[in-house]
Amino acid sequence: MKQLYFLFFLLVTATLYSQTKVSGVVKDETGMSVAFANVIFKDSNVGTITNEEGRFYLESDDTYDAVVFSFIGFETKEISLGEKTTYKMEVTLSEEAAALDEVVIFSGKTSKKDNPALTILRKIWENRRENGVKKFNQYSYDKYEKLEFDLNTIDSSLIKSKMFKGMEFIWDQIDTSNVTGNSYLPIFINEAYSKVYGDNLMNEEKEILEGNKNSGFSNNQTLIAFVKDLYKEYDVYDNYLKFFDKAFTSPLSRTGIDVYNYVLLDSAYRDNKWCYNIVYYPRRKNELTFKGDFWVNDSTWAIKEINLRASKSANVNWVREVYIEQEFDVLNDSIFLITRDYFLSDFSFRKKEEAQGVYGRRTTLFDKYSFDKARDKSFYKQQIDPYNEDIYNRPDNFWEERRMEQLSKDEKGIYTMLDTLKTVPRFKAFYNIGATLASGYYQIGNVDAGPVFSIFGFNEAEGLRIRLGGRTYFSQNDPWRIEVFGAYGFKDERFKYGLSGKYLIDKNSRLTVFGGNRKDVEQTGASLTSSTDVLGRNLASSSLISVGANDRLTRINLSTAGFSIEPAKNFNVRLTGSFRTLESATETFSIDYFDENGVQQSELSQAELELGFFYTPKRKTSGYGVERTVINDGDFPNLYLGYTRGLKGVLGSEFEYSKLQALYTQPWNIGGLGRLYTTVEVGKIFDPVPFSLLNPIPGNQTLFSIYNTFSNLDFYEFVSDEYVSLHVQHNFGGRIFGRIPFLGKLDLREVIGFRTVYGNLSQENIDLSRPAFQSITDGPLLPSNLSPSNELYYEYSFGIGNIFKVFRIDVNFRGNYLDRPDARKIGVTGVFGFSF
Template identity: 35%
Template sequence: MIPNLKKGYLLLAILVFSGFGYSSLAQVTKIRGRITDSETKEPLPFVNIAFKGTTIGTTSDFDGQYFLETRTPSDSLHISFVGYKEQAFIIQKESFQTLNVELKPEAFDLEEIIVTPGENPAHILLRKIIAKKEDNNPSRFDSYQYESYTKMEMDLNNIKDDFKNKKIMRPFQFVFNYMDTSVITGKAYLPVFITESLSDYYFQKKPKMEREVIKASQMSGIKDNASLAQFTGKLHQNVNIYDNFIDLFNMGFVSPIADGGLRYYKYYLTDSAYRDGNWCYHMSYKPKRKQEPTFVGDFWVADTTFAIQNMQMRIAKDVNLNWVKDLVSNNEYQKLNDSTWFLKKQNLFVDFMISEKDSTKQMGFFGRKTISYKNVILNQPLKEEVIKLDNNVIVEETALTQSKTYWDNARPFTLSERESNIYSMVDSIQNVPLYRNIIDVIQTFVTGYYVKGKFEYGPYYKLYSFNEIEGNRFMFGGRTSNEFSTKIMFNGHLAYGDKDNKLKYGLGFLYMINKLPRETFGVQYKHDIQQLGKSPNAFTEGNILSSLLKRNPNNKLTMVNQLETHYEKEWSQGFSNTLKFRYRDITPTEYVPFKAPDVSEGIPVSGITSSEIELRTRFTRNERVIMGEFERVHLGGPFPIFNLYLTMGMKNVFGSNHEYQKIDLSIEHTVELPPLGNLYFLLSAGKLFGKVPYPLLHLHEGNETYAFDPYAFNMMNYYEFTSDQYVSLFVEHHFNGLILNRIPLFRKLNWRTVVSGKGLIGSLSDKNNGSLPNTQAKMIFPDGLSDVSKPYFEASVGIENIFKFIRIDAMWRLNHLEDNPYQDFENFGIRAMFQFTF
């Protein structure tokens, strides 16, 4: 189970910002406003705004808007623009203020000039930047290492007086003393979470290797949680503006200096000046078309080396991106020698919106992050002890217990009083009884379990369901909570059907031998109904949704007695083995009969008993994983996931009478193809050696509900196809709005197209083919079950992002369309699912 909802939400927040960061500069000098022409009232872009006596400045955007914030004390703001009178304004230190400025045109006589056509100088400069990208790209180094400091903050914004005055908020009135105002949006916000980490990062190109050692980590409201600390460092935040596409929230945004940048952006050369001793050019850019994944912003580029010195990017206003109202990023680079530039600071600010309604009236969230770099070492061999580290991310034993003095010395800047107080504020919130009650309700809804002391009751979605075998099914179950133990978890359930009048039950435990790297041992026994031939993603038996969304009678269930033990060992991050012993006693029903062959219609068989050992090997690299006290959720990564299953069925073990061997292999991966979207594929193959009854063959994954199942053949029924050797391929392409964004009537809906195709081919040896006349198989196939020597195909076209979380697919079964009196299948169908994506 995930440790608790609070930690789960905070981890989600951390993962959301696994891109790169924007600093939360909190109680500093903050100024925002708009620059316009005093006569025409038109906005003025590219106006220079800077704090007097500092090198901290910016330029107004294409709407004349600007924002600035600094920790460096300054008492005045200087504004200048060619053709207008310069102005200076007195400002208040360490406060937020709005300063709208009207610039007065400067009157002067111009001599006659001759204008001749020529190429936009910004285009000339851009081509030079692109030509030197390989020389300036950090990925060109054979190796590098540095120390990084990362800070993230989450804030609740748009808090109105009527919300503060609600009765439910009375116990929390003290938190509103921590309110602040965003310089970027002008919205008031309340900090609710802050996390900091200090780490040493190592990179090697050949063979490619990344390691991060987190030396210090702290989070508001969470103590001593190394599984969360692993996500607070730098390793999960690889973003490089020198790449052609920048991955933000699973969408490939076109970099402003992409090789094909001129196809997506308009560029403007606006200024040149000395910056930190280097002659630099200033360029601004904006998208050519609406709703494409692009930015608007500006950058400074150094002369001669044409390396980016500073780049600011803000997502275009109409980008098809869910839940995000605004996003601003900044990348600042430092010069290490005459020709080498490297990151100095990366920043991210995100304005999340909960509703599509007026974002100025609805509450939402800010996310802020800053990453600072120092002690950069290039092209030096990594130490042997670093290379030998077992995991990509190592959290040192002392990382979670560093002192205040350590943190004060480690930070590249001093936290403001408001930032520092977030830690104590969150602790105070957690002590309010009403807060704990609200968390309990939400946690029950999200996890399915109601936590009460040392026990968790649930899952609630299995309390009642119905099917043709059991009639009305009632279930009560639960598991021990983390309050009981974080080393061992017991679980169990009881169920009863009013049609078959039979009691079902299950009992088991999971023991955590070690968390990092993961090592577990567990035992699980069940006497309950099962749906053989369903995918691992399908609704579990007893789920009320499987009853409500069925498209055929739910009668192909089988009673199974199953005992399973397992030992899991993670050798290194992404590489693990799981050894299982599985005993099963499968009992037939009137809908799923077991019959041995004879000269007539077969001899009824009372059941099938099997005992098998299974060894699973799982391998991938640089994968992100959410880890709770007992459970873990794999989030994938940049490399394919390989799974190999070796299974041996043993005769005369606990009454088993079948001897066989199986091998199954799968490769799963999502390939990013910006700007065309992303392509997911799952390639599987398997072979069984031996003679077995059909329930022990590979029953191919059907789906008899109206819910879309990514891991099943959605137009195939249960018990329709089986094989003892097979190859299958699932392919799905998400266009991320590429098509519908170009259709005026659909553009504002932010819908996205998705297409998929699934194929399967397999065969059955004669000794296992129970559909043959005078078969030599151990068991006759039930009516409607056959081999798949003739390939099976299905395809779909769908629309996702309907209301942001609904996907609907139109699906076609492409072959095996012949009438089958024993299989009620569809040639065309509609399937739907809930999915939450950005």
């Protein structure tokens, strides 16, 4: 992950010439830009289309002396080329006097029932599940994938920049993109060769990686996996194509006619198959759509070729350009199989053409298809060794035999250039800055110091707090890890500390042992699902500013030991034993209770044994050490079921009880309507326990929007021994604001939220902890006053996201229980974050 952030860090600072290059802009006679016009070298099949601003770039390795420009409703124009390289052309097209006779053409809105392009589109829908490998019971094929990152829009000022002093040799690798026309410098390349097996009857697919090679960062599975997930595979026949956590409407979608215009432009033979050429372009701006064209066969209605270029006005951050090409080969008269997939994205902090950026390019080639060879279900379920060192160290002859596309001279040079660059001191300095920003830790030898973002904090018990910590880090695949921190509060004048260790015994079953001890101040009222993570997030000290008095804090001394195992992929079983002592951290907050003799106690000692089951289907991770990096964080469901048993008498433990808890979180892509997050939590304690062992409904007194908490609840405003809660948050991704003229260009995004909880509290538990409850309420000690038992508590919120591309502000409304003392009816919170 650190290496990837350095690649994007280059954004901040931010030869081989073809025989013929042209670029410029196409306009009509009034000076208006002509979008989606055809640009082609005369007497060739080498062409492109103009973007939404009418701009184009075209190049070829061959020499041509003329370029032809055409578009529906305009006269075709041919321009001679006096030089092999002609930039900044200004082309004016004149309206034609008569319409074409050969084909019925539509322009503007093309939803008319008699539009032949729509008739063809419906044929594609009818046959889309009958094409390619889906026509066979089983299939297999070889796959070669090449991923490359390039620093682009390189000019003389960047080349002469003092930032690159001592690294001038990197400019020898400069090339030019045949899609955008911008110069670029290759800075990273990764090659992968795999065998893919599938069974349509069992709905199973398995990919076995046989070789992987990259420049400069060998054996870094985190970087490789992150980049691959960024360019996850897609099917153009699907209704929505997901890139960068955004769902683009496919031009082949059944809902495509609602967002695209389609024009039947041409018909011709493509590899001895008669095909129709259809041009499509978006009806409206600011939506997640493409423009481009595709060729479709006239009998199978299978796609022969397609290109997609993301709309310039699409509400996507940090991405200036997305371009896709796919090519299909004819296996026989009725089956088309994909042979090539090309994906280019242009990342930049600004969308202006002259701004520096980073290209991300993926080329995937497919070969050696084989069909109808059945394999047992056990073949697809069998887990593969998470890391085989031989795969990442294949010899050169392995790649020479399996590459389906030879590397260019520039691509070969990347391997040498990156290896040399890593020895330059200035590069190392930039690398360390990027790594620190990415991970929150600063590496000193084999120790990471940090997290740097948790050094300062504030709360009512400690006042100003300073925290310093570190962890061992020899490599991302360390079989063991130790973490430690020390903290000091200037108000309570106390020293706090934490120590944690874990060791991976077996990498295949993920059998891990762990243990630790922490003595600290904690906000135990911030989460329903309890955690025994020794060095987990501490809301008591992570915020410098809070709403109201954040004084309901607890001093905790927690020791844990246990083990975890992963009997199946993404299914983890964990057994944890813990012992903790608890006491109030402030004079204004009490956790007092009556012991079995009726004597009031202010300190609690309790031992627990917890059995937890964690299931995260579709989660992707990298590495094989004791800690793994989650690649697709927030893109998979999360299920937890836990049983906790209180152990009376162990080390002086005072209570015996049983507790069940469950949590289910699920993200949903709702097509073109955005992204929905849902969370359900339930829990019950079956025996009497004191106040500090109950389940507080999670409040939030910070100024930050924290998902799965209640923004207008104070800490410990509600406490329960049984509960069920629901949290829903939906991000429309700008679909509403994008259609409002004066808001469309701001790329703002609409976010709505709803959260509710029902809880109950027995009179027995109230009587057991009467002193504690009296410290947090002025009213009678009844279940209806201490937990949301007489009616569901609920909140709702409206937010505006993507402010300056990094900030969201939410206005939160409390739905009921408004008559409670100091009830916060309306609140404003915000959250920072980088997202596409």
